[in-house]
Amino acid sequence: MSKAQVVMADVFGKYYDKLDGSVQAQVLQFIMKMQRDPDANGLNLKPPKGAEDKRVRTARINDNFRAVLMHYADRIYYLVAVLPHDDAYTLASHIIFDINKVTGGVELINLASLHGTLSGQPAQAPATEEPSVFAHVSDADFDRLGVHPSVVPALREIRSIDAILGFVEHLPKLARDVILCLADGMTVEDVWEHVSSVAATSDTIDPDDYEAANERPATKESFVVTGDVAEFGRIMSEPLSAWRIFLHPAQRALAERKTPNKGSVRVTGGPGTGKTVVALHRVKALAERLPPGQAILLTTYTTTLAELLRSLLEDLGGTQLTAKVDVRNIDKVAYGIAKEVFGAKTPKSLGDDEIRRRWEDLAEEQQPHRWDARFLEAEWKQVVLAQDVRSRDEYLVASRAGRGRRLNRPERAQVWGLIEAFEHRLDAAGEVGVTQLAAQAARIASGWSDETRPYRHIVVDEAQDLHAAHWKLLRALVPVGEDDLFIVGDAHQRIYDNRTALSAHGINVRGRRSRRLTLNYRTTRQILGTSLSLLGDATFDDLDDAAEDLGGYRSVLGGAKPELTEYPSTAAELTGLAGRVEEWLGEGLKEDEIVVTARTNKLADAAVEALHNAGIKAVRVKPRQTPAIGSGVHVMTMHRIKGLEYRAVAIIGVGADHVPQPGAVTPVSEDRTQHDRDLQRERSLLFVAATRAREQLSITWAGPRSPFLEGSH
Numbered sequence: 001m002s003k004a005q006v007v008m009a010d011v012f013g014k015y016y017d018k019l020d021g022s023v024q025a026q027v028l029q030f031i032m033k034m035q036r037d038p039d040a041n042g043l044n045l046k047p048p049k050g051a052e053d054k055r056v057r058t059a060r061i062n063d064n065f066r067a068v069l070m071h072y073a074d075r076i077y078y079l080v081a082v083l084p085h086d087d088a089y090t091l092a093s094h095i096i097f098d099i100n101k102v103t104g105g106v107e108l109i110n111l112a113s114l115h116g117t118l119s120g121q122p123a124q125a126p127a128t129e130e131p132s133v134f135a136h137v138s139d140a141d142f143d144r145l146g147v148h149p150s151v152v153p154a155l156r157e158i159r160s161i162d163a164i165l166g167f168v169e170h171l172p173k174l175a176r177d178v179i180l181c182l183a184d185g186m187t188v189e190d191v192w193e194h195v196s197s198v199a200a201t202s203d204t205i206d207p208d209d210y211e212a213a214n215e216r217p218a219t220k221e222s223f224v225v226t227g228d229v230a231e232f233g234r235i236m237s238e239p240l241s242a243w244r245i246f247l248h249p250a251q252r253a254l255a256e257r258k259t260p261n262k263g264s265v266r267v268t269g270g271p272g273t274g275k276t277v278v279a280l281h282r283v284k285a286l287a288e289r290l291p292p293g294q295a296i297l298l299t300t301y302t303t304t305l306a307e308l309l310r311s312l313l314e315d316l317g318g319t320q321l322t323a324k325v326d327v328r329n330i331d332k333v334a335y336g337i338a339k340e341v342f343g344a345k346t347p348k349s350l351g352d353d354e355i356r357r358r359w360e361d362l363a364e365e366q367q368p369h370r371w372d373a374r375f376l377e378a379e380w381k382q383v384v385l386a387q388d389v390r391s392r393d394e395y396l397v398a399s400r401a402g403r404g405r406r407l408n409r410p411e412r413a414q415v416w417g418l419i420e421a422f423e424h425r426l427d428a429a430g431e432v433g434v435t436q437l438a439a440q441a442a443r444i445a446s447g448w449s450d451e452t453r454p455y456r457h458i459v460v461d462e463a464q465d466l467h468a469a470h471w472k473l474l475r476a477l478v479p480v481g482e483d484d485l486f487i488v489g490d491a492h493q494r495i496y497d498n499r500t501a502l503s504a505h506g507i508n509v510r511g512r513r514s515r516r517l518t519l520n521y522r523t524t525r526q527i528l529g530t531s532l533s534l535l536g537d538a539t540f541d542d543l544d545d546a547a548e549d550l551g552g553y554r555s556v557l558g559g560a561k562p563e564l565t566e567y568p569s570t571a572a573e574l575t576g577l578a579g580r581v582e583e584w585l586g587e588g589l590k591e592d593e594i595v596v597t598a599r600t601n602k603l604a605d606a607a608v609e610a611l612h613n614a615g616i617k618a619v620r621v622k623p624r625q626t627p628a629i630g631s632g633v634h635v636m637t638m639h640r641i642k643g644l645e646y647r648a649v650a651i652i653g654v655g656a657d658h659v660p661q662p663g664a665v666t667p668v669s670e671d672r673t674q675h676d677r678d679l680q681r682e683r684s685l686l687f688v689a690a691t692r693a694r695e696q697l698s699i700t701w702a703g704p705r706s707p708f709l710e711g712s713h
């Protein structure tokens with residue numbers, strides 16, 4: 001009896017996940033037995049007949065299931081899959097193993113999957129046949145870039161960008177990166193410089209030496225080498241989705257960079273370009289080399305998104321990773337600091353809606369009525385809290401840049417009187433506004449010394465929504481230094497009225513400290529086209545003090561055209577909605593892969609009722625709620641849908657009287673600049689909603705359509 005080593009291919013997890021718990025347990029027993037003695041009776045380890053690669057083996061798990069392995073050295077086996085008997089034999093006859101000429105790592109190529117993906121391409125009549133997408137890349141180029149020759153014939157059959165994403169999923173890592181970059185418009189030389197040469201090993205590669213190949217980093221990226229079956233079991237029981245994502249080279253360069261960044265880094269990019277994925281992988285990379293006793297903060301604007309980040313981070317690195325990271329939304333961070341300082345005397349924090357109501361009360365009480373509640377609230381947040389103005393004298397000279405309505409000195413004095421009264425009133429009731437609390441926390445933390453700053457690194461997602469006070473606070477929570485802040489965001493998706501330049505808070509992300517991601521992985525080109533048209537010709541910032549557009553932003557996915565439909569009444573629109581959802585369900589989408597979203601709570605409630613009346617299960621998803629599995633089609637507001645994604649999205653109520661929402665837009669007569677900002681925010685809200693769709697998008701309205709739909713078709 002002699003011991004063997006079993007190495008798990010990354011694709012194995014996909015097959016393992018699909019097995020029943022009882023078969024999974026047998027798989028672990030099988031691995032244990034293999035490790036003890038691969039020649040033992042009952043394992044039935046043998047080469048299948050007719051396999052392309054003579055080193056492939058199958059082995060018995062139970063009467064119905066077989067394992068597919070590769071025997072590559074005396075006592076070493078790669079475990080590829082466990083499948084029902086016939087499927088196992090089919091797979092076994094179509095996989096090959098090789099040592100990559102560029103990376104020197106072991107590669108597994110599944111030829112059946114490659115051809116299977118392409119058979120889904122529409123049949124082309126020879127006369128209309130499009131040239132191969134890779135017609136300009138020679139066989140020798142593919143070879144030099146590290147794409148295995150067995151893959152090239154299938155690549156030559158690709159005639160539409162649409163086919164690429166499904167195809168690359170089945171490729172080894174380097175080939176996947178190379179193909180994505182070529183599809184992204186990079187030249188062969190650029191791909192060599194930025195991808196293949198970066199992954200190249202400096203060793204001399206012996207194409208038959210699998211022992212040496214097994215030790216190279218490229219093998220370790222795609223195979224898990226572990227001798228301990230308990231470890232195997234642990235790895236397999238963890239959710240695997242996140243570690244299975246192959247970062248695009250542009251994403252990887254940001255997320256996994258080993259040399260420390262000299263200071264803060266900013267990553268921008270349109271919806272679905274993988275900013276969140278990059279932020280999570282960055283947290284993981286930073287956590288792996290975090291000195292003991294130090295901490296990382298991963299933060300974002302809303303509680304709902306913070307909770308989503310926490311569960312994604314756990315998917316990526318298990319509880320071992322989450323234990324090192326504080327995942328909290330920015331208001332909780334501020335509250336935590338206030339609580340530490342004020343203890344039981346910490347005031348009760350009021351959300352934005354409540355604060356708006358309080359301003360309305362105060363504005364109404366004025367005799368004579370002079371100042372609009374929305375104007376006062378904006379003045380308080382955008383001038384007073386943003387600059388932490390503490391006195392009348394400070395306010396009289398404070399910059400009001402970005403505010404449209406001019407105020408003369410007596411007017412300023414009057415406005416300050418009201419702001420002061422507002423703050424006193426809250427104070428007397430033991431209350432504080434959330435943003436006000438952030439300003440207070442920032443003031444406290446700014447007084448700390450570097451030794452007492454609680455974090456070593458801070459990673460921020462959805463950065464576009466943070467207020468000046470939040471940036472001041474974050475800046476004070478981490479000492480200035482290497483990799484202090486990693487900031488991810490997109491101004492096109494700003495849906496709260498917070499706008500500030502990072503540089504104003506001592507955060508320098510200019511030049512090489514900034515990167516923009518352009519390849520969308522979520523949305524089809526058709527959906528992206530419609531979504532972009534919603535933005536009109538509005539201009540956006542780069543989270544700092546320059547402008548940024550979505551130039552070069554593109555998707556490699558193709559699909560159905562979005563449907564834009566007008567109805568004579570809301571009742572007819574809701575009936576149409578039920579019909580559309582039924583169609584999607586009929587096409588095989590699951591209920592929880594479909595979302596209905598509306599600008600207001602009222603319309604979202606009406607949608608749930610309409611779906612119920614049509615016999616469709618639907619669940620209203622409110623902030624901070626995660627619907628139970630199987631509770632039906634999700635229905636939520638456009639604010640709640642931020643950061644999520646669904647296979648099909650129905651946006652309802654996009655009529656002229658609903659989007660922009662009249663109550664959310666300051667009248668021009670009150671403040672033109674604020675009016676424009678409010679409109680832009682409403683536009684962004686619709687853009688965010690549309691860009692949640694992976695495959696299907698429907699936009700509907702009753703009566704005249706929203707002005708934001710003018711350029712859409």
Ligand SMILES: Nc1ncnc2c1ncn2[C@@H]1O[C@H](COP(=O)(O)OP(=O)(O)OP(=O)(O)O)[C@@H](O)[C@H]1O
Nearest residue numbers: 246247248270271272273274275276277521522643
């Ligand atoms: N390299 C990749 N390969 C495959 N899928 C990817 C890759 N990067 C991102 N994705 C997928 O694309 C989708 C969008 O990613 P993510 O949510 O990180 O984008 P985002 O830029 O943060 O989007 P948004 O700004 O719209 O919230 C997710 O489903 C993610 O899993």
